[in-house]
Amino acid sequence: MKNNFLLSVVIPTKNREKYASATVEQILNINDDRIQVVIQDNSDTRKLSNLLIKHDNNKRLKYNYTEGTISFVDNFNLAVSQADGEYLCIIGDDDGILPQIIDVVLWAKKNNVDAIKPGLNAVYFWPNSEALRGKKDDGYLSINQITTKAKICDPYYEVVKLLKQGGQNYLSLDMVKLYHGIVRRGCLQQIRETTGKYFGGLSPDIYISVALSLTVNKLVEIDFPLTISGICNKSGSSDSATGRHTGKLEDAPHFRGHKEYNWSELVPKFYSVDTIWADSALAAIKDLNKLDLIKYFNLEFLTINCLLKYPQFKDTIFLCYKSYSDKNYMVKVINSAKYTTFKINNIFKKVSRKIIRKRSDYYHINGIVNIIVANETLQKRLVVTGIDTNTMIKSLDTVINS
Template sequence: MGNLLPVDFLRRARRFAARNIRKLSDRMRAADRKKSPVVFSKTSSPSISGPLFTVIIPTVDRSQTLVDTIRTCLMQDDENLCVLVSDNASTDDTANVVASFSDSRLKYINPGVRLGMAEHWEFALSHVKEGFVTVLGDDDGLLPDAIRAARQLTADYDAKAVTWQKIEYTWPNHIIPSFRNWLQIPLGVKVELLKTRDVVAEVVGFRASYPRLPCIYNSFVSMDLISAYREKNNGEFFGGVSPDVYSAFAIASQVEEFVFCQRPLSINGGSGKSNGTLQTLGDKDHPSARKFWRETKFKHEEGLPQVAVIEFAVIDAFIKVKRSVACFSDIEIDQGALLRSAIGSTFGGYIPAERREERVEAIREYAISRDLHSTFLKVHEQKRDVPSPPFELPKPGYYHPGSIVFDATTFGAQDVFAASRRSSEVLDLAAGQSELFKKLTQTKRPDLAVALFARAKGQPLRLHLGCGAAYFEGYVNVDFPQSEHAIMSVTPDVICDLTEIDLPADTVEEVRLQHVFEHLNRVVAIASVIRWHRWLRVGGRLHIETPDFEGSLRDFLNAGDLREKMRAIRHLEGDQVDGWAYHVGQWFPERFKHTFNMLGFDKAEIRQKASGHSPPLRNVVAIGTKTSSRSAKQQYQSGCDLLKQFMVAEEEGPTWEAWAKQLAGVLGGEILPQPSIYQPLLS
């Protein structure tokens, strides 16, 4: 036998092996998590266990947007939450706005005097002693399940910092009119465990933006990390002009790895008073822009111009943190990449032409101080001569594979609270019905298609098109915006032109129109029925109600006086108050039945109906059920056959050919139906 090993050595060997097995197991689990999309559990009971989560909302004179920011926080289904509004000596009704909420999770503090931005954030952070903390701008918002998701991620990964990608939203009062009420939703779902040093190197190498780091503005951070940094930085956490940028490096210096969640948990709002908006897009002499630099005790590092160039804010924060806590010693700033990024964003981004000269001179000054003037000249010449892109944000649509853009007005959203709820619905649709979502992104108007199905909230889609003032529960109600209605008040779920909707085949449960169909001319009416038939699943229903031409004609012929005759005519012609409010199609039971049968609704229920008016008006209700799918060629031929029946004589052959060409154009999307009746403007 060989030499026997001592018992204590064997014990130590077993413990060593067990530790390594646990570490290997942890690494394998982490690798699995990095490969898997995040799935957030949703339960009905509020979360009360686990650490305290605090949302700090620093604010100053922005009560108009603050109220909706607070609403996004208080809709969180979590009792172990503190929403801390820190009012930087506002002169508006901020205090009253906060007091208007009756929720014990909401707290209010005020330093009593106006502080610089970084100093104010430090004041607010000093009131947080435990748990996890984030900072939310007073025109930003949380998504409905943000706290639950953050709590789940911190627990699953035993993480000290959880970072996420943000949704971008511009308020209706944005200083650039063409930017207003714009919404961009990232569609990523992965959760990654990132090495902090690797990301720091990417950020100062200008291969990644600073929010990729655990910035307190888009992260929940353990107060343990905050306290650890304070101990090394003379008791302060924030130490730079831009506290959000500074926090990214400060937190990174205290943690080896952090969780990065591609699915958004919050919205970055840009309003008319946003600091970032005013600093980069607004008048450089705007009072708020001047106050930003004047009120803070912090300045950029020597040699860095005091201007709002984000690349300067990044390296200023990096240098300060690197010096304060003796970290990142082997990570260097890529000066050439800095110049390319700063000059590129000046000419190729969203910087107004009148602000470019100031930025270019600041970048030139910096380049000269670093002996990089020749590099500056080369990059400047390249970027300057490239035609500037249009000064506009991406248009509504799907941008493969990363995001979808909306005009938030489509959802009826006019604030960050509504934008938060609608964004959550879109993300739930993308995650819960991925195959359907993919089909929706391939339509002609992905933004409208996604909006309609998102508003259905996972239920079969039942469309109420042209809802007007009649809002039907259980349907997604769709109509023009209020501006298109001179008389009635409308609050649709989705606002759009009905003719621009394009949906995948066999995806809709029901299409319903209540006194809308008669506004469509014969070609558009036939094309619409063909499109709706394609959208509907087999067994789906088309439900239409219009004035009844036959019944109204009987009322007209039996009328006792002119007034009764004109009443019947008014019902058939429409109110004609708005440009769309003309009835150009006359429908009756036999016409509906014939049209439905020709276009694939073999099972049809047609009935005449009296309105609740006294005396009643005459209407017709037609409900058709899709019994089978039909080819586009078959439907087009049936549509042409229907149009042929409108010919008053064989000599109208050329007219019929024109109708057939129009039908092909409408079905192919080459012709968008336009109002054909002149509508005088109301004075």
Template sequence: MASPRFSLVIPTRERADTLYFALRACLEQDFDDYEIVVCDNCSSPATRQVVEEIGSPKITYHRAPEPLCMRDNWNLAYSLTRGKYVTYIGDDDSLVPFAVSTLAGLFARQNVKAIRWDTAIYSWPNIARDDLANHLQIPLTRTVERINGRKAMEEVLAGRAPATLLPNIYHGCVAREVLDVIRATTGRVFESFHCDTYSSFAVAYLAQEHLSLSAPLSISGFSASSNNIAFSFLRSKHQNTQRLRGENEAAGLRLHPSIPDLPSGFVCVADSFLRAKADLFPDDAITLDRQAMIERFLLSLPIDDIDEWPGIEKELRRSMSDDPALVSWFDKRIENFTPRPSPRDSYRPNLEGIHGQRLFLDASSYGVTDIAGATRLSSRLLGYRGKTPEWIAGLAPDDSGLRSFYRQKRLEMLLNLLKTRGRVGSARLPTQSEGSTGVNQR
């Protein structure tokens, strides 16, 4: 059997309700040369039943015989792939219908080994933070540029650019030849507490340059059990965080000793960089400014209550214990320091409509209740009509001026029409009489 050109990997655990809709959405591709690998981290039978019920020959299903830490499940999943190019998404995420065909065209014409893109965002109704529920956010720009991997790392480490500028395999796509170099060097593709962010530094360095696409090829979904919500947006105050921490400990995975164990997105960045550098480019001069990192934490403390400060201070000191000069700086820095809790992160602004370069919507207003419905609505608004949009495939520049004005007016008219008719909806779960797995939508 010939190997497919693309492998879409979906690691999953006990999320049959969201996996069903993720698979339904991803199977709507307008390009046929791909496979979907569902790597089940020892879930109950409901997960297998969802895959069997969908019954697509595109899907390969594998269940780990025992619970694994995320790193090991992701590495297991990679061993099951056959494609020349590999991408990972979560079991509450999706790809838009023109994603794989767009990637095929870009890889064929642009001579790169990795592509990253801006994602759309969808918050499921059952997300663990009510203030974020039912939010849909869609990037509207249409640009493509080449990014130097090493320069991008420097920008990310300095805090001048988000880590998403790097060519992450999660909601990004990487050539197998690059991933196999990582595996040949370290024994695994993923070798860190934070699988996806580790891969972004490893790939950025090895691929040397990558494409950055501002148009969304996927939708990042956040549901009740989302790990990112548990760690960053709930500041580790969720059972998921404790479970993941315990599994990592059992597997011998710990944060780099010079990184403070704090519920901050930059902890993932700093730890992943240091691990990737030690594994793949130890002699490169690129480095992490630890003092600047500590300063960043002090300016925006990831705490909800002032009573949490003593624990934060203790953990910061522990992380600096190998560097007396850094400890001395810290002592002076906090002599007159007044700790203050900072607001929890949010990606949902207090507005709707087209603002700047993004569209912000309450998805429930358009009948959307799951990632399949969010994908359908997003594709409609982006102009998808069963054919890869020319503005992506042809790498056309972003609209400007009068054309941009009319594009926004078109979106506003279409949104009003869709809301009036209520024709977006969601993918329907089969009923019990139709052979359903019995998985409830919510």
């Protein structure tokens, strides 16, 4: 059935068999032969393979096991290389998809749209996902307001914005997303032909987001959750919440499986979400030979951000900034003001989200035991709110024809 799939849902995984098997089950429960599921497994054991034996005869599932230590990035590269669909979507092994996703992919193909950026309106917290913070629960689903509003984006300009804010907060920008997004295979092939790989850097998410944003011709955003973002007690989100995403650069788990790696001279050499993002964004620009964009990278912005958030690494941060310290005082003042404005805007957004969660259009339900039930619950909520596929497609048609 190679090349007969319209969409490949690609899932790189390692040592999270319980969640990955449930995610596979949830997707295969969507009875649509146009959707392929690709599992790239680098677990320490073959436990996941055993859990998926019952699906051995299902042509929609492609499972590949790679033994030994490989990098996070290499696991993503292997995952995408296994996919057969015309369009690809990467999700985590604790996430899920909505059946409406195939209707949007069909629309994208019909209208020659390279990429779709859906809303992240639905988040599922697996049971005891916050146990590391002393909280225990039976799982819950949070759904933000869904408007189905659509717009055409300019991802190239968004990359420039990303660089001007020191490579930070890329998720808030209208860039192409392969992770929880939809992208035409041909765009990924263009990147591979130029760089020799699909993913580089240390963070595959932001690397491919930057690379695709500099590659696609047409990106459309729709305020509708085509995927469900899952959070479990083994996820990166939990690590961030407990401060385990900070430390010496040589201790970063991202380096596992890398024989050698050239860290950007523009980024302070310590391990944090902020520095990993900045370095991986710059790696994508370098690999694509878009070096003219480096001039937009705001090192002062990144420096101030890191000093405020990680004062324990101030010596490392100042060492990186030292070679740029001859810039005039006014430039520093301006960039400091820009950073202050940026932080105030972020605080405002966080407060706004908290206010939204108290409104009637924010939905929260407990007792959601797995991702399968999460999707079923979300589908019922869509019926109650009167949001259907026709509404979404009509919104997409309006923006593409305007």
